[in-house]
Amino acid sequence: MSHTSESSEGDLTKTGMALKHDREWDYELDRIVEAVEERDAEKVGLQFPEGLKRRGPAVTDDLRELLPDDVRVMLSGQPCYGACDLDTYMMRRTDVFVHFGHSPMKESEKIIYVPLFSNVDVEPILEDSVDELADPAENPDVGLVTTAQHMNKFEEMRGWLEDRGFDVHTRRGDERLTHEGQVLGCNYASADIDADQVLYVGGGKFHPLGLAMEHPDKKVVIADPVNNVVTVADTEKFLKQRYGAVHRAMDAEKWGVIFCTKIGQGRYDKAEAIVEENDNAYLITMDEVTPDRLRNFDMDAFVNTGCPRITTDDGPRFHKPMLTPGEYEIAVGNEPLETLEFDTFHGTW
Amino acid sequence: MSHTSESSEGDLTKTGMALKHDREWDYELDRIVEAVEERDAEKVGLQFPEGLKRRGPAVTDDLRELLPDDVRVMLSGQPCYGACDLDTYMMRRTDVFVHFGHSPMKESEKIIYVPLFSNVDVEPILEDSVDELADPAENPDVGLVTTAQHMNKFEEMRGWLEDRGFDVHTRRGDERLTHEGQVLGCNYASADIDADQVLYVGGGKFHPLGLAMEHPDKKVVIADPVNNVVTVADTEKFLKQRYGAVHRAMDAEKWGVIFCTKIGQGRYDKAEAIVEENDNAYLITMDEVTPDRLRNFDMDAFVNTGCPRITTDDGPRFHKPMLTPGEYEIAVGNEPLETLEFDTFHGTW
Numbered sequence A, B: 001m002s003h004t005s006e007s008s009e010g011d012l013t014k015t016g017m018a019l020k021h022d023r024e025w026d027y028e029l030d031r032i033v034e035a036v037e038e039r040d041a042e043k044v045g046l047q048f049p050e051g052l053k054r055r056g057p058a059v060t061d062d063l064r065e066l067l068p069d070d071v072r073v074m075l076s077g078q079p080c081y082g083a084c085d086l087d088t089y090m091m092r093r094t095d096v097f098v099h100f101g102h103s104p105m106k107e108s109e110k111i112i113y114v115p116l117f118s119n120v121d122v123e124p125i126l127e128d129s130v131d132e133l134a135d136p137a138e139n140p141d142v143g144l145v146t147t148a149q150h151m152n153k154f155e156e157m158r159g160w161l162e163d164r165g166f167d168v169h170t171r172r173g174d175e176r177l178t179h180e181g182q183v184l185g186c187n188y189a190s191a192d193i194d195a196d197q198v199l200y201v202g203g204g205k206f207h208p209l210g211l212a213m214e215h216p217d218k219k220v221v222i223a224d225p226v227n228n229v230v231t232v233a234d235t236e237k238f239l240k241q242r243y244g245a246v247h248r249a250m251d252a253e254k255w256g257v258i259f260c261t262k263i264g265q266g267r268y269d270k271a272e273a274i275v276e277e278n279d280n281a282y283l284i285t286m287d288e289v290t291p292d293r294l295r296n297f298d299m300d301a302f303v304n305t306g307c308p309r310i311t312t313d314d315g316p317r318f319h320k321p322m323l324t325p326g327e328y329e330i331a332v333g334n335e336p337l338e339t340l341e342f343d344t345f346h347g348t349w
Helices: A029-039 A050-066 A088-093 A123-132 A148-163 A206-214 A236-249 A268-277 A291-295 A308-313 A325-331 B029-039 B050-066 B088-093 B123-132 B148-163 B206-214 B236-249 B268-277 B291-295 B308-313 B325-331
Strands: A043-047 A072-076 A096-100 A111-114 A141-146 A167-169 A197-201 A219-224 A229-232 A255-260 A281-286 A301-304 B043-047 B072-076 B096-100 B111-114 B141-146 B167-169 B197-201 B219-224 B229-232 B255-260 B281-286 B301-304
Touching: A029 A050, A029 A096, A029 A111, A043 A050, A043 A088, A050 A072, A050 B281, A123 A148, A123 A197, A123 A219, A123 A229, A141 A148, A148 A167, A148 A197, A197 A206, A206 A219, A206 A236, A206 A308, A236 A308, A236 A325, A255 A268, A268 A281, A268 A325, A281 B050, A301 A308, A301 A325, B029 B050, B029 B096, B029 B111, B043 B050, B043 B088, B050 B072, B123 B148, B123 B197, B123 B219, B123 B229, B141 B148, B148 B167, B148 B197, B197 B206, B206 B219, B206 B236, B206 B308, B236 B308, B236 B325, B255 B268, B268 B281, B268 B325, B301 B308, B301 B325
Parallel strands: A043 A072, A043 A096, A072 B281, A096 A111, A141 A167, A141 A197, A197 A219, A255 A281, A255 A301, A281 B072, B043 B072, B043 B096, B096 B111, B141 B167, B141 B197, B197 B219, B255 B281, B255 B301
Antiparallel strands: A219 A229, B219 B229
């Protein structure tokens, strides 16, 4: 995903990871120091998501104070957009590997996950969101979902809604998700609940858009505690963009089929199946899927089996149409246009 | 390295890898097919350097024609700038891994290297280059070096010069280089010969610049058979740029020390040594060293222990001064300014 300021709506700088407020984060240094002692570690690797990389040197300083002089602390310079996106090189070559800012996609003794919960107060935005929800006296059922960084306030949100007469429906999505009520940009299974409205508490527009696409029968109310606005998810613009991409790809002869090598983004079978049935499809493997990298290949269109957010959120930045696997099936005529849906990931790796 | 058209002088598109002439390359498909048969391979991975990635799909088509239907051919979408820059993910996960366009940095049963020699005629440019060389009757000694893609014409070059009365001095550099007379952007040991002039036959300005920096006592004549020009290497502009970068870094407090994770570019000991002696230095690990990635870190200057070409050729594109390890020692006052030299790599990995 882009980290420039001209980026599109799903820009990570608007998901609450950007430090608009001067927040105090709990880096859980004690837990890291303890692991170093236990393992008699010589090398400690730290991986931060894009919006928090700037904090890396200060965290390194604090750790150096607490650790013996001969312990080497290093920062991952690889882009990082989720727990699907572990720096596996660093993981293999350090004794203690710490991944900040995301909840575990898969537990492993090799990895210390430090969630970095937001301390933004959620009550004011819940208060505002009530206007967009049905009157609980008439329709009390509401689904509740949020992102990893507001998970620490989840019970508070639930209690607040229940106090106002709502019947709050929540569930844990699938094994890709750590927490009850958690959504990812590629997984909205936690909203598979018995209610025709869902309240999403969190920043950014990408998650609620995916939510609305995955659950077209539900009204998705967005309570953004970081930018302090309540809106209702609208999939129309998004659908238009996707239909446009599919239409532009319909004349494509040569297809580049991207298999993403990131640990939690690999869908080799999907990529393989396309290449197997289409003689004009070429399998391309890479970790970061960027416009520059794809410009090197003389293709008419691309299918991305990696992160769906790159396809849909960054799509317009690529020189050729970039489709999800499902959209590819529509573009080549295997499926009707009405089957267009949001691309999601299930399971871990 | 950049692959945009506004790039600096060392742009790879001017080294003869760009297809200005419609060349015929020998992809050595028979050798690949043979390896597939021998190993009963199911997956074949192909890696091309940037300037040749566009040829990947056509080579894939040709291979598919020759191979059984169930053999899957895949293209590496990772950037590639040398034999130091193998796609190790692809190498580990394919049964046959082919690296095109570079000569072996290290022989391995896992890797088939296909050199892709240029078929540009070198005689016309040798003819022109004589004007810049000393009269062989007075000073017959001349060193001869070239890049991997013109290696197939090396004996022809030598013979041509000898026929005109030159005493041609050549040597194989060190184990980083495959061929007698070969230079890399990071290794000019093949020019350690007993002559005060060296003829470089090849494209681009980066290699002869490195050559002239490494051998300041020698006149370096550049015979470029691709762009059809003869020039003499001039290090003045380059030195000015490097002195500028060093000066701008002299006030730096926080240093980012980059350890490059690419298989043939790792100099961990150099990176480690800097971080060990400087409390304001932070070790950052990454594969591609790009301006975008470094902008995420709040540093005053960077030291790159990876590819020297990124430091010097792409240097101006970074938001903060980017130095070689030797330049860092000057900037922090450990070494005098006169020690500034070209950063080179020796050995394999």
